[in-house]
Amino acid sequence: MKNPYVLAFFTIAALASWFGLEEFTIRSYVALLFGFFAFQVLLNDLLESYLIKKLKAKYFNFLIAPGTAVHEASHALVAKATGCDITKVSFFNPSQKNGVLGFVEYMQPVDRFQSMRSLVIGLAPFFGCGIFLIALLNYLALEHPGMQQIGPDLVDVGDISAMASTITLILAKLYQQLLYVNLADPAMILILYLEFSFALGSAPSPQDISDSFNTLLKYKLEALSMVLFVISAILLIEYGPGLSDYGSIVSANAILAFKWTILLLMLSSAMLLIAIPLTLLITETVEIKGVYKILPAALFVAIYFAARQFLDVPVETILIASGFVYVLSLFVLRHQEYFLNERTTNF
Secondary structure, eight states: OOHHHHHHHHHHHHHHHHHTTTOOOOOOOOOHHHHEEEEEHHHHHHIIIIIISSSOOHHHHHHHHHHHHHHHHHHHHHHHHTEEEEEEEEOOOTTTTTOOOOOEEEOOOOTTTTTHHHHHHHHHHHHHHHHHHHHHHHHHHHHHHHHOOGGGGOOOOOHHHHHHHHHHHHHHHHHHHHSSSSOOHHHHHHHHHHHHHHHHHHHHOHHHHHHHHHHHHHHHHHHHHHHHHHHHHHHHHHHGGTTTTHHHHHHHHHHHHHHHHHHHHHHHHHHHHHHHHHHHHHHHTTSOGGGGGGHHHHHHHHHHHHHHHOOOOOHHHHOOOOOOHHHHHHHHHTGGTTTTOOOOOOO
């Protein structure tokens, strides 16, 4: 675990928000915001600390290259927009020594906003990659009338049951893509691949999190000012509608921003969650010796396209059958000792 203290911070903040804001209408939004950030940190650490290390660098680098480029571009754009001087940028240049995939070096102005600026720059990829992710999902929805577009109206966090329903609904939307999208279309395969790449790129890297928190700890007075600002914003959102029409507008737009952010967190977390078993399958496939490593994927493709062409069965059934054959062939090839033992005969 690379970020135990950060994970603990977000978890404690989520619990404190849930129990401390019990009478507030935005209680669920704030608690979910911290909770999903904690979940993202956990999943990202799990992927980087265990699964990714087992992959050969060239395979993993190919998988996340687009997401890494947008990740670093988001840092650079926000840093420039907030008045920083960009000294060096590498959108994608993997290092075998330290595991860094890309980086942005910049110099901040010396002022009272350094802590807030560092935090905003550190979180920029979450929104940068998230925008691309939602754009791709909604592009597929436009191309396939049976799919519903994804927007903040899907987010309902009124109670525990509503939260569970929202998460289930979003997972269903992601699964729905596989039922409506024709995997025979190379453009659709590219879009699905980019979705996963941008989802992986949206998660804050360990270095991003470390830099942001180190800056907050270094400038304690500024950090305290940020905390007071957040508390003031929560009070304004909660009591603004009772003060004036302007307060109602501010409160409504703030809740809309919460919904968009939580939607992005749910989508990227769901993609990261799906990426764990997929990455595990990829690592197992890569470790097969010789040309046999292409056999599971070849069987999957052959069964999928043959079934779509000649059988009148639901796409869901085809996907399940193709996936089962992939996993079965992968197991046989990875554990040949169970199936190809030499038998000796005694006379």
